[in-house]
Amino acid sequence: MKRLKxxxxxxxxxxxxxxxxxxxxxxxxxxxxxxxxxIVDMKIDRLPTTAVVNIKRIPGLVGIEDLGDATRIGxxxxxxxxxxxxxxxxxxxxxxxxxxxxxxxxxxxxxTIGGNVGRASPASDLGPALIVSDARARIRGVEGQRDxxxxxxxxxxxxxxxxxxxxxxxxxxPNPSPGFGSAHVKLGKRGSGTDIAMAGASASIxxxxxxxxxxxxxxxxxxxxxxxxxxxxESLRGREAAEEALAEAAVAAAEQATPIGDIRASASYRMTLxxxxxxxxxxxxxxxxxxxxxx
Amino acid sequence: MTIHLESTINGRSVGINVDPTLTLLxxxxxxxxLIGTKEGCGVGECxxxxxxxxxxxxxxxxxxxxxxxxxxxxTVEGLAxxxxxNEVQQAFVKSGxxxxxxxTPAMVLSATALxxxxxxxxxxxxxxxxxxILCRCGAYPKILEAIIAATxxxx
Ligand SMILES: Cc1cc2nc3c(=O)[nH]c(=O)nc-3n(C[C@H](O)[C@H](O)[C@H](O)COP(=O)(O)OP(=O)(O)OC[C@H]3O[C@@H](n4cnc5c(N)ncnc54)[C@H](O)[C@@H]3O)c2cc1C
Ligand code: FES
Ligand code: FES
Numbered sequence: 001m002k003r004l005k006x007x008x009x010x011x012x013x014x015x016x017x018x019x020x021x022x023x024x025x026x027x028x029x030x031x032x033x034x035x036x037x038x039i040v041d042m043k044i045d046r047l048p049t050t051a052v053v054n055i056k057r058i059p060g061l062v063g064i065e066d067l068g069d070a071t072r073i074g075x076x077x078x079x080x081x082x083x084x085x086x087x088x089x090x091x092x093x094x095x096x097x098x099x100x101x102x103x104x105x106x107x108x109x110x111x112t113i114g115g116n117v118g119r120a121s122p123a124s125d126l127g128p129a130l131i132v133s134d135a136r137a138r139i140r141g142v143e144g145q146r147d148x149x150x151x152x153x154x155x156x157x158x159x160x161x162x163x164x165x166x167x168x169x170x171x172x173x174p175n176p177s178p179g180f181g182s183a184h185v186k187l188g189k190r191g192s193g194t195d196i197a198m199a200g201a202s203a204s205i206x207x208x209x210x211x212x213x214x215x216x217x218x219x220x221x222x223x224x225x226x227x228x229x230x231x232x233x234e235s236l237r238g239r240e241a242a243e244e245a246l247a248e249a250a251v252a253a254a255e256q257a258t259p260i261g262d263i264r265a266s267a268s269y270r271m272t273l274x275x276x277x278x279x280x281x282x283x284x285x286x287x288x289x290x291x292x293x294x295x
Numbered sequence: 296m297t298i299h300l301e302s303t304i305n306g307r308s309v310g311i312n313v314d315p316t317l318t319l320l321x322x323x324x325x326x327x328x329l330i331g332t333k334e335g336c337g338v339g340e341c342x343x344x345x346x347x348x349x350x351x352x353x354x355x356x357x358x359x360x361x362x363x364x365x366x367x368x369x370t371v372e373g374l375a376x377x378x379x380x381n382e383v384q385q386a387f388v389k390s391g392x393x394x395x396x397x398x399t400p401a402m403v404l405s406a407t408a409l410x411x412x413x414x415x416x417x418x419x420x421x422x423x424x425x426x427x428i429l430c431r432c433g434a435y436p437k438i439l440e441a442i443i444a445a446t447x448x449x450x
């Protein structure tokens with residue numbers, strides 16, 4: 001059996017106690033949510049861990065709530081519940097799609113949305129989807145509460161801008177504007193789901209009178225963090241939502257990608273995937289906008 | 296350090312003290328001698344360690360012992376408490392849905408959980424539900440055949 005090394009174990013029942021335990025434990029104290037990243041990282045010795053702070057006994061961190069102008073998703077909400085939520089499907093198609101192809105069902109049933117953001121994997125499925133949906137993370141730390149754009153949390157592979165005693169409590173996703181559509185696609189080794197992305201792409205688009213008013217593209221496994229393809233986005237603004245424009249944007253997205261080669265795929269194959277998957281994500285986002293009534 | 300767990304395991308209340316650095320998989324196999332649950336990879340990739348936690352299939356190699364406290368855990372041993380196989384198990388036997396049998400507990404548990412939720416799943420839903428479990432022997436066609444038989448279709 002792959003054993004875990006010894007660590008101090010805490011099960012706080014309030015956020016304040018959890019923050020206290022994290023602060024006392026220092027930089028090798030870790031939040032435990034679903035454990036589908038942390039337990040793996042501990043077993044393969046990727047992340048030195050001397051204390052584990054299991055936050056699942058703290059009330060109020062689970063559930064999907066309609067705030068009227070936004071959707072609040074508790075950090076401990078399971079990926080399965082994000083996938084199955086009708087509210088998420090209706091309002092945030094890219095996020096629902098990303099959740100539905102993250103890992104396999106028995107992993108998805110443990111994995112949480114907050115843990116996905118906290119892990120800051122460049123291969124994250126939810127990261128790109130949250131970025132193109134303008135999601136913010138709500139953080140509680142020693143100095144109280146603050147909101148930060150999910151995009152601004154990522155600073156490097158496996159690294160966030162969070163302090164070690166910070167806890168993500170919620171993800172808040174604003175309601176889309178009229179004409180909005182979004183999508184997420186990926187390619188893994190074991191089909192589209194069940195496996196970490198060789199590459200992935202999320203796109204969101206706002207179409208009014210046939211013209212792309214705004215657009216966001218974010219890539220997975222194509223850079224050190226979930227990566228905005230800003231040049232592709234810029235190239236689409238003000239253009240008609242036609243195949244030619246989407247194809248040009250896909251080429252631009254690949255030019256902004258900075259993939260590495262690893263056991264899943266070579267860097268050059270990933271460059272090809274950057275273009276192909278951006279194109280598929282953009283097409284699907286346009287389709288999603290049309291289905292939602294854009295004209 | 297130990298922590299105390301009060302869980303329902305295969306329908307029976309169990310109270311035990313365990314090391315909090317153990318996984319649920321280790322507690323089941325080593326403290327409770329329920330060795331039907333298998334460890335393949337230990338890191339979430341193969342699915343052979345699947346158990347039902349409050350009825351939902353999860354990879355028990357990624358669950359810390361503390362998270363089993365107060366929960367309902369079902370392992371393959373719980374599917375046939377008196378030696379009487381459930382419909383899915385019977386269908387597996389009838390179809391010969393295994394070769395070495397290493398993935399069988401996880402396959403049978405996941406299929407049982409699916410059929411409890413949805414008594415007539417289509418093939419795509421079956422494939423999705425079992426998608427996280429690798430069968431090294433490649434017995435997938437027979438496994439699918441068995442689950443279809445267990446729904447009463449094609450029998
Ligand atoms: C076999 C397998 C396949 C996978 N496939 C995919 C995939 O296809 N796509 C994908 O995106 N991911 C995949 N993953 C990764 C993982 O399942 C997800 O990233 C998951 O969402 C992590 O959530 P968790 O609750 O399990 O996090 P945990 O493991 O509990 O935590 C992850 C990290 O975030 C920190 N953290 C957790 N919660 C918080 C919080 N609320 N505030 C602050 N920090 C926090 C932890 O300290 C830890 O460092 C896969 C994992 C496995 C094992
Ligand atoms: S042993 Fe748990 S998934 Fe492989
Ligand atoms: S029967 Fe051997 S692993 Fe499936």
